[in-house]
Amino acid sequence: MRLQHFSPPLPERLIKALTDISIRTDTDLLLSEDPTKIFMRLPPELGFSLLDFRNAVAKVAELASASSLHGDALLEKERKRQEDIFADDMLVGVPDVDALLGGFSPPQVVEVSGDHLSGKTALALQLVLRHLSLVSESSALWIDSSGEFSTERVGLMLEQMNGPAAHTVLERLQVSLAFDIEAVHDVLENLRQSLSSRDSDGDVPATRCVVIDSITPLLGPMLSATSSQGHAIMTTFMRQLRAYADSFSLTIIVINASTKMLPRNPETVFETARKPALGPSFTFTPDATLWLSQRPSEESADEAATTHVAEVLRSRISVSPAHWRENTTH
């Protein structure tokens, strides 16, 4: 952070003198050299004593450091958030799947990945539509990166939802088309502006859930073995998502495709033919990764139904290890 941007501001002459000896940011001031040595490089006619300078450096250190949080205040906040889960009602509606991560209530960033036709879009769509049909003051944003959003599918799923607000669901579901990562940044920027400028009790519904359908075509082409810029763009984007989720209390579902896994280990318990795409570090950026796969259905099952399995591949929000089991869903 530049020295000019601190508030309360430092004395103007001091800032100018420091800029002349090429100290422009707080990192330069605090970390490049001992303050006494910096003071000796300053011109003597400035009129500052060593004590004043060291006080100024201490003030910059205080302003630049992160604010402290008390553990008991954090615990209180977490308890209150647990109580609000039922008010928010962000659940898929299948108890076993909801128990995998303890519900999907905000603020969370969850990655859902799986093979082609494993039910990722269906899971995200069901979560969003169920929430919108039960809570009438919230809206959702669906970012479609491949043009695959199908209103027929939404209509079919909506027929089976019968919450109190089911008739206004379609007006509160916003669909954006974004074919590259810049466009997604623009959409999220618009969302940020609209959320920060609304009043707390206006009658515009607040966005509570954002789904990015298929982040793989947005980030995948930029990852390369020779340059790390794609990787940097990916991690910056995911950290931005986390920041949005925290500051506006959103649930963000990121849908990811799958890729081949080599080498195969024939002795593992789980299937190891496919893994989530976008590389090994992508899975550490959201709060949890769910892996969906389709099981071949039994002979006696209904022909139109398919059986899927959801596993938690990695999570930093699950509470008890007893939940890291396979659960079946239809």
Place this chain on the structure above:
Amino acid sequence: MSDRLISTLSSLPAPTLNALAGAGYETIRDLSTATPEQLSRDLNLSLPASQAVFAATRPSASFPMTQSAAAMMGSTQKPFSTACAPLDRLLDGGLKRGYILEINGPPGSGKEQIAVNAVRGFVARKQEVLFVDMQNMASPATIKRTLMNSNPTVDGGGAALVRHLALHSAAEFVIFLRNLTAYLDERPATGLLVLNSLAFPFQCEFSPKDRNAILERLRQTLARACASMGLSVIITSQLVTKPVEGNGQPGSAPQGSKMIMSPAFVHKGKDYLRTSRTYRVIVVPQTRTTGVIRLLSTPTSQPPAHAVREESYQRVRGVIV
């Protein structure tokens, strides 16, 4: 001035971003007091580079395409008739804007003629058409004659709205695919894209990986065009002969085994051209002049084997009605 982080402006080159980060600029708001000349002096950047920084921070002129799902559902206009009554019945009225129709069928079943006749519906509603012909089945003269026969009052039958492109090889197809997005951006009035005989450029010795990569690219381009500008697409494709063992499983063919013909772009159960907006039909001729058109899949479902929808047709002077 927004609080957007400068590191999210991925259109700027990495050295510029590093220089900005090293100088302590974190959000766009921090740049509000600087000018390009001052920035290029402080950061040792060239003046064009620092001007690019300011150009990138300006709010983008194009609004993101956002609409509510209700608006999307409500904006379906009247579907376009394909001029083939059984096909219109299968599609519940015709081909809607932004949807893809894939017509499969054996050679000589008249599917390319369906594609040419379907152009009439779009021209009648003043939509531009891009007709890509890959097997010389429909020359510009044929299309113009069809249009003039159906609409003799309009000048040239409206043929000025139809643009024709003839391709023959896979390389030409790949070039076409790369230029397609730019072409559609220049001509937003295009309502229909016809890919006639799509299987023909792929007939030569192709490794499956290359073919699938091209098809995947085609699928993505079409999905984006259909979603963003409501382009309708008609694809005619051929059938390939595949050997089938007695129990219906695909496999190598011992002597005298059954061969079936199935749509060209389905391999091992995976359909390479399926998007969420595709209707697939197959023309099944049963006699020289009659047959059925069967619906293979719709955007929402794949009908199970016992409940397929079929519509019978008759050929009158070579044209399916």
